[in-house]
Amino acid sequence: MLKVPSLSSKPLEDLPKKLKENLAMKLEKLSQTFPMMEPSWVPHHLAGKIQDVHYVRNFLEPKQVEEFERIIDRTCDWEKMQTRDTQEFGSSGTCPCGRSLLRAALPPWQSTMVDALGSLGAFHPVLFPANSVRLNAYKPGQGIHPHLDGPVYFPRAAIVSLGSHCIFDFYPRMGEPEEHGFSWDRDKEVPSSPQMPPGTKPQLSLLLEPGSLLVLSGDAFTYHRHGIKAVEEDEITAEVKNAKDIGLSVGDSLRRTRRISLTIRHLLPRCNCSPVF
């Protein structure tokens, strides 16, 4: 239980710096550990060098995967990029004050999925409810450059895969991410982060299957860049942690087809223009 010492007698800004830091740390810890500690998540936690990665095989049934692909093909209005096609849902144009984005309702098929993730405890219902869905579509040979999603999406991302498999890589832990300046890297088409030393290899790789759910939170979200190599064929290496569970061996290779992913997150509101976010 978090004890808040004598807050009633002093305004927060008058508290000693150390005490404020302590409180902030405790609050952050609470928000990070809840709710992925629930027993139903435990079998899906990947033990290893990178903390806070959960992988759920068959989160969706093949029929649901096909149905979602059909809806996407019928309704999406993709922004075409070099590395992938993309579309963000849950927010629309800049709000009147210019500091944030206006909230927009998610299409019903996405709200169903987002609500399911909420009920399963993948998102904190009050502090960080999922309110944003980014769709990415990759042709064989396309991928996403290693990156951090950044503080606006703190503290986690849930990724649902449709279509092709792909290998998803996590890179070694980096130092403290810069507090400011999470800008868009136009060349790499991802949020910019400090350059990795040339030749940096992934520290953990996972084969994402269609219908699967990957949740990265805590350390994995904040400190480890993630990415998908722009290749037409994925080679199974010893680093692919779940290869054996799927019946694959080192040396196997898998040809990609079109893959679509839904990255589901809490987008931080930075103003009060939208009534509820």
Ligand SMILES: O=C(O)CCC(=O)C(=O)O
């Ligand atoms: O397509 C994926 O699985 C990853 C997408 C991603 O990392 C992102 O949208 O930030």
Ligand SMILES: [Fe+2]
């Ligand atoms: Fe990402």
